[in-house]
Structures are given as C-alpha cells and as structure tokens.
Amino acid sequence: MRNSTAPVTPKEATTNVVYKISCQEDHCDSSNSYIGRISTTLWHRMHSHRNQRSIFQHFTETHIMKPALEKLLDQTEILYKENYFRKLQISKAISITCQRPSINIQATDSILPSACPQERHNPPMQPHLQEQGAL
C-alpha cells in the first residue's frame, strides 16, 4: 500500500528515462542487455525495438523470433529519470561505459567498424607517387 496520493505513471507511459533491457530468453538469462534513452514513451520505443535495430536483430538472430511487446516491457528496468535532455544523454553514456551492455557493444561494432580514433588519424601509408621523365 502506498502512502502518496500522487498518480502513478504506468511503466509503458514513462518518458525521459535511461532504460535497460535484459534479455531473459533461452540461454541469455539476462547476460545480454541493452541500454537506451527515450524522450517519448517507453511503449513507443518498445514498438520500434520490436521491429528494427539492435534489439530486433538480437532476437531474430539469437532466438529466431521477434520480441513480444509485453515481454520487452517486463524485461525493461528504468535506470534513471531526468527531464533535462543533456543530463539524460550523459547518464546513458555513463551507464553504457560502466555496464558495457553486450547488445549496445555489438551494434556499435557492426555499425562503426572503423570508429577507432587511432584508425581515423593514422590512415595506412600510401607510397609517394612521383612522375619522373614526364617532360
């Protein structure tokens, strides 16, 4: 029983949060997770996770099925709620850096294979081409 009379927002209607989905299908048993940030409702984001990008890819490749909306919501934990967008972005970045959720890491690796700063600043050496005897 609650002591507060303030209205409770249902989880699916929650906005402005950093959230973590821990996959509990089959052998994953919460070992594979994803951390995201939303300004829209959690329900809206779960719709998009169900049909595209890394969560969809994890479920279809690992579990050979699309994730169910209710199951995604059940497996979602709110890590941080913040109405200031920049603080929310920073919180997401810190959460990903500290927790290293495997589904985020895989998605980043597959989308940005050359994102390593060392590769960007040190391109492979090209032999210097000189034209000789062109007169």
Ligand SMILES: [Zn+2]
């Ligand atoms: Zn899984």
